[in-house]
Amino acid sequence: MKQKSITIYDIAKEAGVSSATVSRVIARNYPVSAKTRKKVLDLIDKYDYQPNAVARSLTKKETKMIGFVLPDITNPFFSQVFIEAEKYALTKGYTLILCNSMNTSEMESKYLKILSERQVEGIILMGGRINKKLPDAVEVSEVSQVLDKLPVMMINGKIDGLHCHSVRTDEAKGMELAVNHLVRQGHKKIGLIGGVNGITTTDIKVEAYRNLLLKYDLTFRDSWQIYSGFDVQTGEEAIDKLLMLNKDKLPTALIGINDLVIMGALKACRRKRIKPFDFVGFDNTDLAKNSSPEITSVSHPYSQLGEKAIDLLINASKSSNESKDILLDPYLEVRESCSITKL
Amino acid sequence: MKQKSITIYDIAKEAGVSSATVSRVIARNYPVSAKTRKKVLDLIDKYDYQPNAVARSLTKKETKMIGFVLPDITNPFFSQVFIEAEKYALTKGYTLILCNSMNTSEMESKYLKILSERQVEGIILMGGRINKKLPDAVEVSEVSQVLDKLPVMMINGKIDGLHCHSVRTDEAKGMELAVNHLVRQGHKKIGLIGGVNGITTTDIKVEAYRNLLLKYDLTFRDSWQIYSGFDVQTGEEAIDKLLMLNKDKLPTALIGINDLVIMGALKACRRKRIKPFDFVGFDNTDLAKNSSPEITSVSHPYSQLGEKAIDLLINASKSSNESKDILLDPYLEVRESCSITKL
DNA sequence: TTTAAATATGAAATCGGTTTCTATAAAATT
DNA sequence: AATTTTATAGAAACCGATTTCATATTTAAA
Numbered sequence: 001m002k003q004k005s006i007t008i009y010d011i012a013k014e015a016g017v018s019s020a021t022v023s024r025v026i027a028r029n030y031p032v033s034a035k036t037r038k039k040v041l042d043l044i045d046k047y048d049y050q051p052n053a054v055a056r057s058l059t060k061k062e063t064k065m066i067g068f069v070l071p072d073i074t075n076p077f078f079s080q081v082f083i084e085a086e087k088y089a090l091t092k093g094y095t096l097i098l099c100n101s102m103n104t105s106e107m108e109s110k111y112l113k114i115l116s117e118r119q120v121e122g123i124i125l126m127g128g129r130i131n132k133k134l135p136d137a138v139e140v141s142e143v144s145q146v147l148d149k150l151p152v153m154m155i156n157g158k159i160d161g162l163h164c165h166s167v168r169t170d171e172a173k174g175m176e177l178a179v180n181h182l183v184r185q186g187h188k189k190i191g192l193i194g195g196v197n198g199i200t201t202t203d204i205k206v207e208a209y210r211n212l213l214l215k216y217d218l219t220f221r222d223s224w225q226i227y228s229g230f231d232v233q234t235g236e237e238a239i240d241k242l243l244m245l246n247k248d249k250l251p252t253a254l255i256g257i258n259d260l261v262i263m264g265a266l267k268a269c270r271r272k273r274i275k276p277f278d279f280v281g282f283d284n285t286d287l288a289k290n291s292s293p294e295i296t297s298v299s300h301p302y303s304q305l306g307e308k309a310i311d312l313l314i315n316a317s318k319s320s321n322e323s324k325d326i327l328l329d330p331y332l333e334v335r336e337s338c339s340i341t342k343l
Numbered sequence: 344m345k346q347k348s349i350t351i352y353d354i355a356k357e358a359g360v361s362s363a364t365v366s367r368v369i370a371r372n373y374p375v376s377a378k379t380r381k382k383v384l385d386l387i388d389k390y391d392y393q394p395n396a397v398a399r400s401l402t403k404k405e406t407k408m409i410g411f412v413l414p415d416i417t418n419p420f421f422s423q424v425f426i427e428a429e430k431y432a433l434t435k436g437y438t439l440i441l442c443n444s445m446n447t448s449e450m451e452s453k454y455l456k457i458l459s460e461r462q463v464e465g466i467i468l469m470g471g472r473i474n475k476k477l478p479d480a481v482e483v484s485e486v487s488q489v490l491d492k493l494p495v496m497m498i499n500g501k502i503d504g505l506h507c508h509s510v511r512t513d514e515a516k517g518m519e520l521a522v523n524h525l526v527r528q529g530h531k532k533i534g535l536i537g538g539v540n541g542i543t544t545t546d547i548k549v550e551a552y553r554n555l556l557l558k559y560d561l562t563f564r565d566s567w568q569i570y571s572g573f574d575v576q577t578g579e580e581a582i583d584k585l586l587m588l589n590k591d592k593l594p595t596a597l598i599g600i601n602d603l604v605i606m607g608a609l610k611a612c613r614r615k616r617i618k619p620f621d622f623v624g625f626d627n628t629d630l631a632k633n634s635s636p637e638i639t640s641v642s643h644p645y646s647q648l649g650e651k652a653i654d655l656l657i658n659a660s661k662s663s664n665e666s667k668d669i670l671l672d673p674y675l676e677v678r679e680s681c682s683i684t685k686l
Numbered sequence: 687t688t689t690a691a692a693t694a695t696g697a698a699a700t701c702g703g704t705t706t707c708t709a710t711a712a713a714a715t716t
Numbered sequence: 717a718a719t720t721t722t723a724t725a726g727a728a729a730c731c732g733a734t735t736t737c738a739t740a741t742t743t744a745a746a
């Protein structure tokens with residue numbers, strides 16, 4: 001195990017050529033005589049020679065690595081974007097380094113530093129805590145030493161005061177898909193649950209939600225729009241809060257800030273043994289597909305999100321320093337949750 | 344953007360010392376006078392100097408990187424192990440490189456090659472296709488050039504003919520937890536759904552299941568043990584098959600090869616509007632916690648799995664070439680699914 | 687046939703660190 | 717005061733590739 005691995009010099013020596021020539025054979029972008037090429041290729045094959053990517057990175061000053069920092073890969077929303085990005089990056093010869101910040105700012109800063117030291121060529125950031133109006137937000141200044149040196153791509157987020165590119169799902173449009181769908185099902189009382197005031201994606205959705213109620217001339221009640229969080233428990237609690245209202249003051253349909261809160265809402269309805277509301281979630285994660293009832297959900301264009309992020313980042317390294325922002329269209333994945341009343 | 348980054352020489356020059364001295368200050372394992380140290384540290388601070396990990400890797404012949412190849416990070420079983428491994432690796436100064444093989448053998452081979460070129464110090468393999476008795480299995484010989492050179496750690500799996508370490512959950516013991524639990528609930532007719540004949544983890548569970556039925560003196564019927572797969576659809580189909588039996592020949596409780604098939608079973612029960620069976624799943628993923636009803640599930644000792652894998656791998660690089668196999672105990676996470684009859 | 691252009695290859699510098707070996711200065715010992 | 721230790725720091729080699737520059741050999745053009 002772990003025998004000394006062979007280098008380009010070993011190959012060169014046995015082939016009776018210089019390392020430069022072997023390098024040229026490998027890069028195959030430079031003329032080498034057919035005879036020499038064959039001799040070298042045969043030896044590469046014979047010894048299973050693999051060029052050392054670390055050494056190559058050092059000389060070429062390119063690592064072909066991209067850092068991908070997100071709060072938690074266990075969350076299917078993030079993992080789906082990651083997987084699409086990874087798939088696409090591979091076709092472009094890049095390797096992603098995934099970093100789970102566990103939603104803590106220390107981890108986030110730490111990983112940014114590690115990635116920078118490892119000479120990644122760019123960083124993709126999702127759902128981070130940088131410059132958020134949150135208790136343990138990361139100050140931009142803290143990480144700017146890192147982020148200023150590297151092309152940065154934010155997915156579904158934007159940091160004020162930081163020069164970076166972004167790719168986002170048009171969540172206002174997503175909200176329109178959701179509301180429109182429910183309205184067409186005949187709903188006139190639509191609530192919105194989950195999210196945290198001050199988080200961009202929440203704010204966008206909430207604003208769109210209110211505007212749409214106006215547009216469709218639907219009643220809005222403060223008690224129908226419940227901030228809480230992003231997890232299952234959040235959804236359960238939201239239902240509990242709603243049920244404190246008079247029965248005739250309840251909404252008939254609920255939009256969730258994501259699928260998880262809808263899962264929670266479903267649990268609460270089951271626990272309380274009430275006929276569930278009609279639901280529409282956001283993110284279209286596997287959860288929505290696998291739960292029973294299945295959940296109708298506004299889907300991110302996952303593959304586009306991943307691909308555009310990689311593409312822009314790769315080109316960003318080359319091109320000028322204007323920052324690009326791309327807005328992508330969501331779509332609605334209609335499932336049974338809106339006909340749950342049939343149960 | 345992307346200004347030329349400063350090197351150890353820049354620091355050395357401005358401090359009026361040699362690069363060796365700066366290196367020593369950074370490594371702080373070698374005597375440097377207090378005066379010199381301060382001068383250097385001040386400059387490092389002034390310029391936000393970060394050592395280039397690529398260059399360091401080249402000289403030290405250690406990258407502090409470990410490859411982690413799994414089929415699909417979207418699957419919470421894998422992502423939970425990964426996240427624990429990552430967390431622990433970080434404390435040891437290692438970075439993980441996650442590779443999603445998408446369950447294809449080409450990707451698996453490709454990633455192994457990439458990881459090897461990138462000089463990872465070890466590879467963790469989960470749920471791969473190497474040497475499986477499957478249509479598109481990877482021949483060991485194909486990847487042995489890579490795997491023979493590096494310490495390899497398998498999590499919940501073992502490859503014949505490949506020298507590697509392994510960490511596994513004792514799934515026979517897990518099955519015992521499941522059966523025992525159901526028996527204590529008064530069940531005498533217990534079925535098993537999901538899995539694929541020939542896959543190690545399935546085989547272990549099936550064998551344990553049969554032995555346990557004997558041990559508890561319970562009836563076994565062929566029709567109660569349904570091979571199918573590992574996903575939600577699999578679970579749905581299993582219920583469909585079961586329902587073709589006479590009502591008095593149905594089991595009263597079902598054990599799922601994982602949580603997903605139980606999710607599927609729940610969906611099918613709901614669709615067929617039948618009072619569900621009692622269920623116990625495997626893996627204790629978030630799914631089990633978030634679904635309604637919640638699913639009782641046999642849990643892997645996730646953090647141990649991840650930590651042991653990293654620990655053994657790190658020490659393996661150093662120590663002899665005997666391979667270690669570690670078996671860890673699962674535990675049962677009791678949730679409501681076993682009292683679903685209350686619904 | 688002579689000269690110019692194209693092809694094929696090697697020598698050596700380089701990337702940014704670490705480490706060994708050596709030299710000097712300072713401290714401790716005799 | 718002379719000698720031995722010890723602390724400090726530099727010079728230079730090295731890790732394994734790539735690439736520039738120069739050179740030798742062919743081939744094409746004049």
